[in-house]
Amino acid sequence: MLSALRKSIQSKPSYHEIQANVLAGLTVGVIALPLSMALAIASGVPPQHGLYTAIVAGIIIALSGGSKVNISGPTAAFVVILLPIVQQYGLGGLLVSGFMAGFILVLMGVGKFGKLIEIVPYPVIVGFTSGISVVIATFQIGDFLGLSIESLDGHYLDKLSTILFALPTLAWQETIIGVLTLTVLLVWPKFRSKIPGHLVALLIASTAAWLLSLSVDDFSVATIGSRFSFDINGVVGNGIPPILPTFEWPWNLPGADGAPIGISFELIRLLLPSAITIAILGALESLLCAVVADGMSGKKHNSNDELIGQGIGNIVSPLFGGLPATAAIARTAANVKTGGSLPLSSVIHGLFILLSILLLTPLLSYIPMASMAALLLMVAWNMSEAKYFIRTVKIAPRDDVVVLILCFLLTVLFDMTIAVGVGIGLAAMLFIRRSISLTQTAEIEADHADYDMPDNTVVYDINGALFFGSAHKALKTIASVRPDVRVVILDMSEVTLLDMSAIVAMESIANDLQQKNIALIINSLQPRMILKLRRAGIRKKIGKIAFSRTLNDSFELARKMPS
Template sequence: MHSQNVASDREGFLPKAISVLRQGYSRQNFLRDLGSGATVGIVALPLAMAFAIASGTTPEKGLFTAIVAGFLISALGGSRYQIGGPTGAFVVIIFNIISRHGFDGLLLTTIMAGIILIIFGVLRLGTLITFIPYPVTTGFTAGIALLIFSSQINDFLGMRLDVIPPDFIGKWQAYFGHAGAIDPVTAAAALLTLGIIIGVRQFVPRIPAPVAAVAAVSVLAAACGAPVETIGSRFGGIPQTLPSFALPDFSWAQVRILLPDALTVALLAGIESLLSCVVADGMTGSRHNANTELVAQGTANIASALFGGIPATGAIARTATNIRSGAFSPVSGMIHSAVLVLFVLLLAPAAGYIPLACLAAVLVVVAWDMSEIHKFMRLLRAPKPDVLVMCLTFGLTVAVDLTVAVNVGVVLASLLFMQRMSKVTRIRESDGEPAAETWAEEDPVSDVPQGVRIYEIDGPFFFGVADRFKSVLDIMEKSPAVFILRLRKVPTVDSTAINALELLHARCKANGTVLLLSGLRKAPLQELQRLGTLDIIGRRNIMPDINAALERARAITGTHDRTHRQPDRHSSSGRTASSLS
C-alpha cells in the first residue's frame, strides 16, 4: 500500500492509458487489445442490457452506460486493465432510486455521485475507501446477490406480474401467492439458458458462456415460435441510435433529497472499482493509481448520466476476462466500447428477439457469482465480532437498505475494533506493587525510592484505554510523593488520552504529588506539545528515560543517589531532559 501511494504521488493524476502508451505501442500490442476488447465487448453485451432491465429501466440505457462510461473509465482511469460499465451491485440501488424519484432523479443522483468521486480522488482518499472492513463488503455483496436473484424470479418463471412489491419479503409473498401463474415454456427457456451457461463454463471456458447461451436459446425460441416475452415485446426493441447529450432538470431541493443516495452510489462505485483494480493487480503484477481511478470513475458517471445512462463502475468479472483474453493496455477497454457501438448501429433489431427469461438466467448466474457463498460460509467460522458484523450487514441489506447496512456495518466494525485495540493496550505497575494488569517485565525496575510509584502503558493510548487508565489509578490507596508514568511503548495518543493525562496531573497536583512522564516517543511528544499539555504538566517533568525520572524522583523525595537503571529502550536516543525544557 505504501508503494502504491508513492507511485500515486509521483504520477499525479496521469491516466494509465497515457503512461502505458508513452512506453511504446506496437502493432502486436494493438492486435492483443483488439482481440481482448472484442471479447469483452461481446461478454458485456447481454450483461449491460440485463442490468438495465433489472434496475427498472430499458435495455439501451445499459448499453449507453457501457459505451460512454466504459470508454472514459479506460481512457482516464488509473488501472491498465479496468473494464467499466453497469454492474450487479447497483441493480437494487438504481431500482429503488427510480421507484422513489423517477429516472430523472437517477440521472441527477448519478451526476452528484460522480462529483463526489472526483472530490474523493482530488483529496487523495483512494486508499481510505479500501478501509471498509471485509465482513461488511462480504455481507452487503451477499445481500445484493440475494436481492438480484429475488428480482429475477418473475421473468425467470414467466409469471408476468404487473406489480411486484419492492421489499424482499413482499416479493416472495407475491411469488408464492401467484405460483399458479408460472409459464412452463418461459421457465424451460430460462432453465435451458442456465444449463448452457453452466455447461459452457465447465467444458468450453474460452467461449463467453452468457453470450453463447442467450444466442442459442434466442434462436431456438424464434425458430419454434415459442410464446415467451422478449425485449421487443416489452420494450419495443433497442433503437439504432447512439446516446444524445441532455441536461436533466433539477432543483436544489432535489439535490438535498438525493444526496444520501448519491453518497451511497459514490461509495459503492469507489469500493467496487478499487477492488476490481486490486484483483487486476493481483492477476498481472501491475499497480493502479487509486486516486486517478476515482477521478475517472467520477467523470465517467457524470458523462453516463448526461448521455442518458445509469451508474457505472469497474466490473471485476469483465476486467478479469479482459486480462485472460490478453489485453495489453487500456486501449482494450476503449475497443470494448466500440464493439458495443457497432452492435447498436448494426445489430440492435436482433436484440428484440432475446427472451427476457434468458437475461433473467444470466442474472441468476451473476447473483450466484456475486454471493461468493464459499467466502460467506468461511467467514461464519471467523471471530464472533466479524460474524456479527457480516450477518448484520447482510440482514440489513436484504431487509432494510444498503445505505443503512453499510453505515451500521462500518460503525459496528469500528466499535468492535476499538474494543479489541483497547484490550491490546496493557497498563501495569512497575515497582512490584499489584496493579490491574501485570506481566513479566523485560527490564524490571528495582530500588525504587520510598514514596515513588511507577506505572507503564504498553500500546496505543486512545479513548478506548483512557477510562481503564483512570480506573487503574483509582486503586491507589494513598498519594505518593512522585508518580512516574512510563510511555516508552506508546506509539500514539489521541485527545481523549491527553485529556486523561491532564486530569491525572490535576489530581496529582491536588494531592501534592509530582507527575513525571518518562520515555515519550516523538509522535506522542509532538501531540502533547501541540495541545499545550507539556506546559501544563511542566517541561522539566518530561523525562527522556527511566534513569532520568528516578534521579529527579530522588531529588524530590530527598533520597540519596543510587545505581543508574537501564534506560528506556523504546525512547528516542540522545534526547535529554534539558532539551525539552
C-alpha cells in the same frame, strides 16, 4: 489523473501488444453486450441505458483512471440501489444520483481515499455482496417463470410475497426458455471453449424460442422487442433504438410521474444519501477489482487516480443516458485472460457495443426476457460468495460473524443505503474495540532486576494508542495509588497516539495527583505529543509534573523531588 494512459503511452506498446488488446476488447465487448442490457433491465430502466453506460463510462474511465486493465460499466452490485431510486424518482432521478456520485468519487480521489478498500473488513464486503446477490436472484424469478406481476413495490419481504402469490400464473413457455438458458450457462464452461458461455446460451435460447413460436401454436414468450419500445425525436419502434447516445441534462429527463424531474436543492437533499451510497459502493467495487486485476496481470494501479477516473466517468455517463458505473471484476478478469494490458482494450469494448447498437438492434430484440433473467441468476450466483460466506460463518471470530450476518440481512430486508451506513459504522466500532484491547497499562514492580527504583515511587508502563476509546481504560488505574506513593512515573515510550480525549484524561489524573501531593513524571513521550500537552497548558496548570527521556532520568528526578 490519467496515470494509466500516461504509463501505457510511455511503455511504447508493440504492434503485437496492440493487436492483443484489440482482440481482448472485442471479447469483452461480446461479454458486456448482453450483461449491460440485463443489468439495466434489472435496475428498472430500458436496456439501451446499460449499453450507453458501457460505451461512455467504459471508455472515459479507462482513459482517465488509474488501472490499465479495469473494464467499467453497469454492475450487479448497483442493482439493489438503483431499482428503488427508479421506482421513486424515475429515470431522471437515477441519472441525477449518478451525476452527484461522480463528483463525490472525484473528491474521494483528490482527498487520497484510494486506500478505502483496506479499511473495510472482509465480513462487511462479503455481507454486502451476498445480500445483493439474493435480492437480484429473487427479482429475476418473475421473468424466469413468466409470472404475471404488474409491479414489485415495497421492501424485500413485500416483493417476495408478491412473487410467491403469483406462482400460480407460471407460464410454461417462459419457464422452458429460462431453464434452457440456465442449463447452457451451467454446462458450457465444461467444454472449456473460448466463446463466452452466456453468448452461446442467449443464441440457443433465442433461436429455440423463435423456432418454437413458428411450430407450436400457443408458444409465445416475452422478448426485449415485445417488452420495450421507444419514441425518440419522432422515431418510434420496439426494443432498443438504433441511435447513438445523445447529450441531455439528466434533470430534463422524466421522473416517476413522467414529467421532467427538474433540479432543486430539495431534490439534491433527497438524492444525496443514495448518491453517497453509490459513490462508496462504486469506490469499493472499483478498487477491489483493481487489486484483483493487479494480482492477475502483475501490474500496479494508482488507487486515487482510479477513483478520480471513476468519478469523471460517472459525471459524464448520465449526460448521455448512462447509469452509474464501476469496474466489473468478471469483465476485467476476462480482459486480462484474453491479453488485455492497456486501456485500449476497454476503449475497443466500448466501440464494439456502440457498433452493435447501430447494426445489431433488430437481432437483440429477439432475446427472451426469461433468458435475461437466467443470465442474471448466474451473475447473482457468481457474486454471492457463497463459499466464502459459509467459511466465514464457520471459522471467523464471533464479532465478524455478527457483522457479516447483519450486513447481509440489512442489504436484503431493507436497502443498501442503510446497510452501507451500518456496515461502515460497525467496521469502525470493531476497529475501535480491537484498538482499545491493544492499549495496556501495567505497573512495573519495585523489585524488578533491571531497575533501581527510588522509595515511594511507582512506575506505570503504557503501551498503545491513547485516544477517545482507550484513554480512560488505560489511565483509570493510575488514579488510585497507594498512600505511601509520592512520585508517579508514566513510561510512555510505546504510546503511538495522543488525542484530545487522552489529553483531558491526563489533565484530570495530574490534577488528582497534585491534590494528593504526588508528583507526576512523564517518560519517553514523543516530542510531538509533549508539544500537544504543552499547548493544552497542562504543565502550567499543574506544578509537580516533569518530562524525561529515560527511566534513569525519571528516577533521578524522583529522588530530587521533595517528599
